[in-house]
Amino acid sequence: MKPIDEQFELSIKNAKENNKEILFSYTEQIALPYPHQLYSSVIRNSEDHFYWKDPQNETIIIGLGNVLPIISELIDERFRNVEEKWENILENASIYNSADQPGTGPLLFGGFTFDPYNRKEYEWGAFSNATFYVPEIMLTITEKNSFLTVNSIVKPESDVSQLMYLENQKKKILNIQEFSNNFISEVMKKEEINPEEWKESVARVISLLKDGHLDKVVLARKMRVEYQQDILPENILNHLLDQQQTSFVFSFGFQNHCFAGASPERLVKKTGENILSTCLAGSMKRSNDEKHDETLGKMLLEDKKNRHEHQLVVSMIADVFRKHCWEVNIPDEPTLMKTPDIQHLYTPVKGKVKENTSILQLVESLHPTPALGGTPKQDAMRVIRDVENMDRGLYAGPIGWMDYRGNGEFIVGIRSGLLKGNEAFIYAGCGIVADSNPEDEYLETKIKFRPMLRALGGKEDE
Numbered sequence: 001m002k003p004i005d006e007q008f009e010l011s012i013k014n015a016k017e018n019n020k021e022i023l024f025s026y027t028e029q030i031a032l033p034y035p036h037q038l039y040s041s042v043i044r045n046s047e048d049h050f051y052w053k054d055p056q057n058e059t060i061i062i063g064l065g066n067v068l069p070i071i072s073e074l075i076d077e078r079f080r081n082v083e084e085k086w087e088n089i090l091e092n093a094s095i096y097n098s099a100d101q102p103g104t105g106p107l108l109f110g111g112f113t114f115d116p117y118n119r120k121e122y123e124w125g126a127f128s129n130a131t132f133y134v135p136e137i138m139l140t141i142t143e144k145n146s147f148l149t150v151n152s153i154v155k156p157e158s159d160v161s162q163l164m165y166l167e168n169q170k171k172k173i174l175n176i177q178e179f180s181n182n183f184i185s186e187v188m189k190k191e192e193i194n195p196e197e198w199k200e201s202v203a204r205v206i207s208l209l210k211d212g213h214l215d216k217v218v219l220a221r222k223m224r225v226e227y228q229q230d231i232l233p234e235n236i237l238n239h240l241l242d243q244q245q246t247s248f249v250f251s252f253g254f255q256n257h258c259f260a261g262a263s264p265e266r267l268v269k270k271t272g273e274n275i276l277s278t279c280l281a282g283s284m285k286r287s288n289d290e291k292h293d294e295t296l297g298k299m300l301l302e303d304k305k306n307r308h309e310h311q312l313v314v315s316m317i318a319d320v321f322r323k324h325c326w327e328v329n330i331p332d333e334p335t336l337m338k339t340p341d342i343q344h345l346y347t348p349v350k351g352k353v354k355e356n357t358s359i360l361q362l363v364e365s366l367h368p369t370p371a372l373g374g375t376p377k378q379d380a381m382r383v384i385r386d387v388e389n390m391d392r393g394l395y396a397g398p399i400g401w402m403d404y405r406g407n408g409e410f411i412v413g414i415r416s417g418l419l420k421g422n423e424a425f426i427y428a429g430c431g432i433v434a435d436s437n438p439e440d441e442y443l444e445t446k447i448k449f450r451p452m453l454r455a456l457g458g459k460e461d462e
């Protein structure tokens with residue numbers, strides 16, 4: 001591969017000849033000067049950024065800056081709209097990447113809101129029905145190697161000064177100037193939004209489930225945390241990385257808003273023809289006592305209500321996989337997935353996807369699974385819109401990345417919150433079935449708030 005300056009000049013020539021703007025992307029393998037844990041500190045709150053880490057530390061991706069937003073306000077067409085815009089960009093792009101590694105080269109990071117049909121509340125103002133972008137500089141850290149990708153829009157009038165600017169931007173990621181600390185300013189106020197009304201909604205939904213054709217509806221609620229000073233997203237991210245090592249940890253900063261969390265739930269991962277999804281539903285608290293924790297896990301595995309809640313998710317994901325794959329592998333029985341605060345019923349689903357099926361088509365078919373929406377899907381969505389009385393924004397929506405080769409990974413944005421100035425809005429929900437009990441479901445959401453509350457430095461409720 002030729003050095004970056006030669007490739008850049010070729011791209012300028014190309015832009016001039018065709019008289020259009022093109023995406024220039026250059027990837028090189030680098031030696032990381034510091035351990036990967038320290039790279040969260042390159043994130044500064046004023047800038048668009050993202051951070052992504054899977055539970056196995058297989059792929060860590062950090063993006064700074066935003067050279068190419070891909071936004072869609074379409075409703076049903078939003079997935080296809082993002083895909084089309086991305087394909088158009090890639091058709092003319094100049095991509096230099098000799099690494100055969102998913103998550104390198106030009107990549108889109110972002111997310112889809114949970115329900116584009118719902119009304120919008122002010123806190124989610126920065127985010128559209130689909131909000132994605134290509135970062136300016138990106139670091140991809142895998143178990144074995146690290147890669148640095150720079151992206152830039154080359155215009156017919158571009159010159160080499162643009163490259164000098166890029167070389168400077170690179171330093172932002174490579175020379176860490178100061179490590180972020182874990183300082184969090186004092187919490188002034190912490191409030192649950194309408195908890196009593198929420199329990200009444202749960203009771204209403206239970207009677208709907210008993211009477212009608214609905215099998216499951218996921219209801220969520222939110223809390224608001226207010227601070228003395230503005231929240232620094234990089235510090236919240238550091239807490240999540242320390243405290244939630246068994247989850248995907250993400251931070252998605254866009255126009256001074258930051259959606260961050262530690263989600264245990266993969267929606268879909270695609271590497272070549274291999275796809276992977278996670279059925280996660282059915283919950284039980286944890287205990288500090290190992291024996292008791294095991295007993296609680298066993299109770300969960302044998303509990304009829306939770307097994308039913310879980311099975312609805314397995315059936316739906318299995319249907320989607322059978323439609324898109326020529327080979328599907330689903331275990332017969334769930335096992336347990338444990339995070340520090342809660343344990344869940346867990347069934348991983350694998351498949352080999354048919355040719356020409358993109359990750360966004362899979363996201364569209366899967367979202368929302370009955371772990372976040374319900375069964376049947378459309379009716380459950382209507383009930384959520386009617387009774388939840390809240391804009392979920394990106395909470396429970398698909399959040400993730402896709403590279404220019406079509407590989408990528410999306411999770412569902414749960415155990416998460418929106419950070420905005422000196423306020424944080426955090427969300428938690430649970431699957432309501434006919435056998436549910438409002439008080440128990442309320443307690444389940446209380447447990448699901450804990451990871452974000454702890455990361456935010458607010459006292460946890462016991």
Ligand SMILES: C=C(O[C@@H]1C=C(C(=O)O)C=C[C@H]1O)C(=O)O
Pocket residue numbers: 218220265280281282283309344371372414415427428429430431432448
């Ligand atoms: C909706 C959430 O979690 C989902 C609901 C679960 C349940 O009801 O048992 C379990 C895991 C998640 O799929 C949340 O954490 O906000």
Ligand SMILES: [Mg+2]
Pocket residue numbers: 281282283309430431444
């Ligand atoms: Mg549940």
